[in-house]
Amino acid sequence: MNSLSWNCRGLGHPLAIPTLSELVRAHRPNFLFLCETLAKRNRVETIRSRLNFEGCFVVDCVSRSGGLCMFWKLSSSCKLLSYSSNHIDIHVFDPNGDWRLTAFYGYPDRGRRCESWSLLRCLAAANSLPWVVMGDFNDLLDPGDKRGNVSHPTWLFNGFRAATLDSGLSDVALVGYPFTWSRGLGTSHFVEERLDRAMASDSWKTRFPGALLCPVTATISDHVPILLKCIASEPSSHKHRFRFENKWCMDSDLPNVIRDCWTNLSGINIIDRLSAVSESLSIWAAGRNSHERRLKRQLEERIKRLQGRNDLLAIDSMREAKKVLADILAREEMH
Known part of the structure; x- marks a missing residue:
């Protein structure tokens, strides 16, 4: 708890x-x-x-x-x-x-x-x-x-x-x-x-x-x-179904992912094509999310390392890290 x-x-x-x-x-x-x-x-x-x-x-x-x-x-x-x-x-x-x-x-x-x-x-x-x-x-x-x-x-x-x-x-x-x-x-x-x-x-x-x-x-x-x-949190076992996320629209790679998958599946019925695009988007988003999580951890660790330092280089580095972290949080809030 x-x-x-x-x-x-x-x-x-x-x-x-x-x-x-x-x-x-x-x-x-x-x-x-x-x-x-x-x-x-x-x-x-x-x-x-x-x-x-x-x-x-x-x-x-x-x-x-x-x-x-x-x-x-x-x-x-x-x-x-x-x-x-x-x-x-x-x-x-x-x-x-x-x-x-x-x-x-x-x-x-x-x-x-x-x-x-x-x-x-x-x-x-x-x-x-x-x-x-x-x-x-x-x-x-x-x-x-x-x-x-x-x-x-x-x-x-x-x-x-x-x-x-x-x-x-x-x-x-x-x-x-x-x-x-x-x-x-x-x-x-x-x-x-x-x-x-x-x-x-x-x-x-x-x-x-x-x-x-x-x-x-x-x-x-x-x-x-x-x-x-007080008590360690238990990971959730709930499996989420596919949902299109608004935050993906902020990523310039999104149109290419959809276009490449859709084009490569010509001749397949519409339901299967949509299902394949959904799967491709899920895999693509998982990679993006993994990268963002790693980046967020790195930024948080950088902020922690810079705490207590009062030199200009450290202050500028902390401000930049906080700015990038804030951008990530804004995307997650849209999600």
């Missing part, structure tokens, strides 16, 4: 929905949490339908800031416990034993961090189910969570650490690049921090001893999506 969390920095960006579609297709999360949606309920409901989630709960943005939403796959799989402009708390019904998932968005304003810490403590006291909290905490646990010239006050480290200890929470192991947010790329003020994380109670970790947290690639937002893996 996978859960994905992302500070998307607004769902109005033209690449927001293609990026979300790719994240959902690639990682198949049972739960998807978005913060800073900058969106109202009607807009989020449209996105829920497009992403094929069955359930959804929305906390509307206020003016042009904030906004939270939680999507889930089965309407019978969970129940809302509480919510605010900073959290969505749900009870997850699991055949192997119920647990609790809280999507969390900490106050960005340092003057209100104490309110974030108080909210964590209140949520901890509200329920005794095995508990996991994930999201953008806007807080750091220790100096290793930050890289850059701007110092972080000790009282903020201590306050957040005390709140997590009082709440009985500890980090779920992060595998991959250690920072989830960056600012000032290409300048002397470049800084990276681990603002997004998943934390869990001992009872939840006992239930899911192999749980891991993985950063995943996105082409927009200054935050990296994080994927909480």
Whole structure:
């Protein structure tokens, strides 16, 4: 059972929905949490339908800031416990034993961090189910969570650490690049921090001893999506019938594939010719898709390798990789 969390920095960006579609297709999360949606309920409901989630709960943005939403796959799989402009708390019904998932968005304003810490403590006291909290905490646990010239006050480290200890929470192991947010790329003020994380109670970790947290690639937002893996996804055995895909029309080779196959089958009845063209298109598309998947993996790996580098060559290379990746995502969104 996978859960994905992302500070998307607004769902109005033209690449927001293609990026979300790719994240959902690639990682198949049972739960998807978005913060800073900058969106109202009607807009989020449209996105829920497009992403094929069955359930959804929305906390509307206020003016042009904030906004939270939680999507889930089965309407019978969970129940809302509480919510605010900073959290969505749900009870997850699991055949192997119920647990609790809280999507969390900490106050960005340092003057209100104490309110974030108080909210964590209140949520901890509200329920005794095995508990996991994930999201953008806007807080750091220790100096290793930050890289850059701007110092972080000790009282903020201590306050957040005390709140997590009082709440009985500890980090779920992060595998991959250690920072989830960056600012000032290409300048002397470049800084990276681990603002997004998943934390869990001992009872939840006992239930899911192999749980891991993985950063995943996105082409927009200054935050990296994080994927909480509890159970490995099983590959689908469903066999799809032939369908002509709109995205093929963007490929200049398409007319040649159809023309060559159709011409070589002259004298055969129309049904068999159509069937043969369909098969040829399927083989051609499979090769194209395989190439695109390899290219996408290569681009994602290049972006990961370039994370944290602040030289102009690396910055230009990352921007180019993100541009090509965005083009691939746009074609997949058309698909």
